[in-house]
Amino acid sequence: MEIELNNNDEKMKNAYNEAKTDIVNLLGWFECEMQKQPAKLNWGHVGSLNHIRENLIETLAFMSGFDAKEIKNTLEETKL
Secondary structure, three states: OOOOOOHHHHHHHHHHHHHHHHHHHHHHHHHHHHHOOOOOOOHHHHHHHHHHHHHHHHHHHHHHOOOHHHHHHHHHHHOO
8 A cells, every 4th residue: 555645745755855966966066176186285275174074074973873073083993
């Protein structure tokens, strides 16, 4: 027996899928941006990337339920 979605359920499902699609596209843009190298690297670039990394860790912690410290530890382990 198939359950029929009401109008609100259908809107919610569409909004959820649109958000997921947007996130996937944004991650693709991140990948493109990470391939770029500034013409003249400076400490401001390093600070910007560190800020972005912190925001991404916080976002992943929020989304996954993992503690941000655990995510940071995992990142450190990948550097060994």
